Amino acid sequence: MSRRSLVALGIITITGALAxxxxxxxxxxxxxxxxxxxxxxxxxxxxDTPQPQVVAxxxxxxxxxxxxxxxxxxxxxxxxxxxxxxxxxxxxxxVAREMMRMTNDVNTRLAAAIKKPADQIAKVECATCHRxxxxxxxxxxxxxxxxxxxxxAK
Numbered sequence: 177m178s179r180r181s182l183v184a185l186g187i188i189t190i191t192g193a194l195a196x197x198x199x200x201x202x203x204x205x206x207x208x209x210x211x212x213x214x215x216x217x218x219x220x221x222x223x224d225t226p227q228p229q230v231v232a233x234x235x236x237x238x239x240x241x242x243x244x245x246x247x248x249x250x251x252x253x254x255x256x257x258x259x260x261x262x263x264x265x266x267x268x269x270x271v272a273r274e275m276m277r278m279t280n281d282v283n284t285r286l287a288a289a290i291k292k293p294a295d296q297i298a299k300v301e302c303a304t305c306h307r308x309x310x311x312x313x314x315x316x317x318x319x320x321x322x323x324x325x326x327x328x329a330k
Contacts, residue, residue: 217262220276237272240302241310248272268310275302 212227221230238244245251248269250260264270282300290297305312 217264220273220280237302240308241306242308243310247310 215221215223215225215227215230218225218230221233234245237248241247245259245261248266250258250263250265252258279300279302286300287294287297307313
């Protein structure tokens, strides 16, 4: 596994572990023996990423963007046979992949440029910009350096 993939996987895993989300439906598609089926259509994450790790990452995305599974996936309800997590039908899923690649790239280049231990470098995550909104809300622009001071509120 490449260093870039490891960094991304670590960031997303930590974020997922910290996210508060709804528990999956009981028996959520597990095969005999208790092992979940392999994930399908992983294009940014390593193909062998375990299902519980992917689910934790998706929950982190949900929390960071203030969305639910149906934002990116063909999703009806927990455990529904009509759910199609592997489908690329929704544009938001394709955008999410590009955003994952972008944050991986930023974090990899930042780590290389700063040359500090990983625990001393802030990482860019979905919540860094999104802060609970699917479309990031930008703060108002700062006043110009030579602009007059605003009158005090009454």
